[in-house]
Amino acid sequence: MPKVNFLPDNVTVDVSKDENLLRAAMQGEVHISATCGGVGTCGKCRVVLEKGELETTDTELLTDEEKKKGYRLACLCKVKSDAELRIPVEARRGERAVLDRLREAAAFGVMLSTEDIHALVDFKVDPLIQKVYVEVEKPSLSNNTDDLSRLEQTLKKKGYEDLSIDYDILVDLAEKLREGDFKITVSIMTLDNNHTIVRIDSSDTTKSNLALAFDIGTTTLYAEVIDLISGDILGKASDYNPQISFGEDVITRIVFSVKENGLKKLQKAVIGDFNKLAKEALEKSGRKIEEVSIITAAGNTTMAHLFLGISPKNIRQEPYIPTVTHWPAIKTSKVGLKSPKSSRTFVLPGRASYVGGDVTAGVLASGMYKSDKLTLYLDVGTNGEIVLGNKEWLMACSCSAGPAFEGGTIQHGCRATLGAIEQVRLNWEDHEPMILTIGQAKPIGICGSGLITALAELFLAKVINPRGKINLNLETKRTRKGKSGAEYVLVNKEDAKIDRDIVITEVDIDNLIRAKAAVYAGITTLLDNAGITIDDVEQAYIAGGFGNYLELDKAMLIGLFPETDGSKVKFLGNGSLLGARLAAISAKAHKELNDIARRMTYIELSVDPTFMDRYMAALFLPHTDVKLFPTVKKLMEGGG
């Protein structure tokens, strides 16, 4: 592992080979001004190579003379071996010792790899719909059984008894058998030990079996193409949930659904977009929709209802009753999704109106439901959903965070996509930013993880106060009065992909603070209900669509997550999508989802008398009671 030493601070960072130099600096909390997101156009991230070698993309922003002197643009360099670099204009980040202490406490939010997650839960590839190749005995005058019975007899020898069959299959069974000269592939769905023949192919197609895993987020939709032979993810796509145009949160959408044709419009929007995402993900994977046999979909209870065109109206009214939480297998065509008529849609089971299949999915993916360790699971989406427990018990609650962490209600918020600002650092002296975008493309906006670090950095650099108000008296052009009030300019128009400055406004900050306060209040209310504190928690998993990773130290710094030993916290990524993927590849996972949903005890926060107080108290950075965040407290006091 190459080591990079940054002078004059003498900070050494271990990086993986080919790591981008700007990213390495960010990892070491070494500030280098950078405002184009790492795309090589602002020319600010100048460093001088003192020792070692770097692979460098050429740039006209440096003169030949400068290049000879060792000047490089950090964002255009890849680390190949040990190297030493000097930051020419020194820009101290502040008290490194304090920052290090916070990072020690929080460690770095570890993003689990797909392999890590599959190891956590250990499901074999054994999907609900499987393909079986059979050679059926050909009919003759002495063996003139009908086609279906003949097929059933063959399948019986393979262990499939008491099969049912779709009418649609019957219609061309005879033709399929003869087309394939009685050598065919049968797709069989097995649910509760009942087998159903759902598809017949006139050849050996056992190597072609795909699933689509969908995450129906209130704000964001994700789709994955999964190979049901290998279990691999072949392609992905995501987009904002187009239902946003009918309302940003669950409640507004329920209200809309009750209007004339409202439910239909909402369903059409989400299904239409999933059709688009499936197409896109399939194109990326070079596969065809005809190969799809399973669609799994995870979403909160309201999203699941809207996805299936079932009115969610009673979810909103006391006593908050959903129509269904444990969904039957549904013929995909019924839902309006474009896919073979043989395919089935499995919506992941939930527990209650506000603890849906997305949470069950995350609990499954985390493996907490079969762990000895007392585990906290947090899914930060438009709703913050929190589950506490282990293999013995599970307790869940939900709080309305709003879409801020997914970029919703944020002026320049965006999804975690190419060009989204995902990491931000501020120079404590001149308040200049250092930003990195996903794919190091020109900045288009700020995604969830970028917003969390931006909020933390603005707070650390004292650009905002604990109430989130921007200090307009600083000696910087970065803060200013904008159209909708005070704002901080993260990227100037000339460095951005869009034709205006990318800013964070006081309104944005207010939304972020309210979101984090709701999540924090939810976590602490649930812990209190269980009679424990954060320190009793043996491991924690954070899920959400923030981006590629979460900087846990920043999450604790803003008071989103209680301050605790960071080594016990892991970042799962999109828990809902993960669970949908596991349910797609494994019948056992599907079954366990149902068990998880049944096991969870649901705590209704709206009737908990302490929740609102906790929420109000958390509307500060990091909290009105800063004693709860001792490391942050020290940092704020400037202590070492």
Added chain:
Amino acid sequence: MPKVNFLPDNVTVDVSKDENLLRAAMQGEVHISATCGGVGTCGKCRVVLEKGELETTDTELLTDEEKKKGYRLACLCKVKSDAELRIPVEARRGERAVLDRLREAAAFGVMLSTEDIHALVDFKVDPLIQKVYVEVEKPSLSNNTDDLSRLEQTLKKKGYEDLSIDYDILVDLAEKLREGDFKITVSIMTLDNNHTIVRIDSSDTTKSNLALAFDIGTTTLYAEVIDLISGDILGKASDYNPQISFGEDVITRIVFSVKENGLKKLQKAVIGDFNKLAKEALEKSGRKIEEVSIITAAGNTTMAHLFLGISPKNIRQEPYIPTVTHWPAIKTSKVGLKSPKSSRTFVLPGRASYVGGDVTAGVLASGMYKSDKLTLYLDVGTNGEIVLGNKEWLMACSCSAGPAFEGGTIQHGCRATLGAIEQVRLNWEDHEPMILTIGQAKPIGICGSGLITALAELFLAKVINPRGKINLNLETKRTRKGKSGAEYVLVNKEDAKIDRDIVITEVDIDNLIRAKAAVYAGITTLLDNAGITIDDVEQAYIAGGFGNYLELDKAMLIGLFPETDGSKVKFLGNGSLLGARLAAISAKAHKELNDIARRMTYIELSVDPTFMDRYMAALFLPHTDVKLFPTVKKLMEGGG
């Protein structure tokens, strides 16, 4: 029971009270000329009341003087008590003694009543889809389970576990529950111990549950509305199968089905007609299509395939393989039948390409499959289907009879409907006919039972010879050369409902003889395959759409059925429809149908070397080997 004595022959007939006098005469083989079918317009059936009382409809065809003298028109009189009547113009029927002997041998084909049949098989009303009224506990904040789980918990207490649910039901489950203030009726389908919720009503509708039982005959379609509470038949309707316009027999229709859009056209025709028949039968019963939860349909294997839009093409080609013989439950909407989306269509299971659900149905209705007695079952339709066996074994075969016995391919053939000639007698001297129509309405044509008796009577009166050729040299205007050859005029235009004479042609007779020969050859081939003769058979059931009853003596006289002791023969009526009705009212019957279909050993007549010889030998009245019909032989020899 009143006794009616006819003079001068001194024939006494026991009749039920209110019996029509003309029908009483026919029953006693007393000939009274009658050519208007019993409607009171031809004025020929004059009798003189000598003793007793008759209830008489007044007529202008008799003068007051005649009335005073005791003249009556037999067709306008009802028997109220013992009576004695004199036939004024004596018209002896011939050797009564011989006729009596034949009738003794054959007895009268006993038409079993619905009660008789239900007693035979003894099924309780316990249908596949049942309605259950439940009062579901209302939700509250402390009991906020979702609607579906709440309903499932309630149904569990009623003994229904592991329920599945239709997606269509989920869509408005919440609304239905609340509309009914949580007091609802749930329709549950139970198949192989799996329960599926197929419908929810927002009130107590347990008293409203209907089935439609369909017989998909090659020539005739029948529909019945059945009350699934009482098991009663509420309404009936029937019509010719409109597929006839695409071909009269199964093979022609299979050929048509392979043409472009052929299959679609055939299915559309039959489904369209069943929709019409269902509407008509429901109107008659004063009930609504919304009340229907079950449709059962019995038909031969090709008809079943066409009904469901499944290509029958391989049925025609060696080795004669149908796609399905054991049909799954099918959502009715898939078939195109107009009925609630909750309803299911159950096509009765068959055994092979040429022994279909219509035969299984008849075997069920006859109860032979659980009888100790060796039983012969014969269904005379467009195909003649024959089953032999008892509770230990069942053996079946099928032969192509053609549609003659249903009035098809017969110039004035018609269904057994109002105005159809169902009984015929001929005066042996002057060859004048005595006819009775269904409902004693003006004659419209001749139905199956009328054709069988007409053929027998023409033969007995020597109007035709054993080869079926009409003797044009008789001193009667009834026989003549018509457009399509020799013919016998059964009804003159002025007595008919239609605007031409109703005749039986030599071509018709030829068709009838070929039909009866096929059936006879089938019966004897099957008996021979089982190594027995007709006399070993302990009971026989004859089914078919002939009309309201079959005159068994006439069936034996023409050699349709082997001559045997008539007391062991019963006429079941439409066995296919009966079985469909039983499957509609009883889940057990439905299950037993599957067992019957599995148990039957199928004998393929087309590969039996003796069948064709037997058929050729039977192309005579009654048979080339008249020794097989000793009673008929004596009658033909004029012996006493």
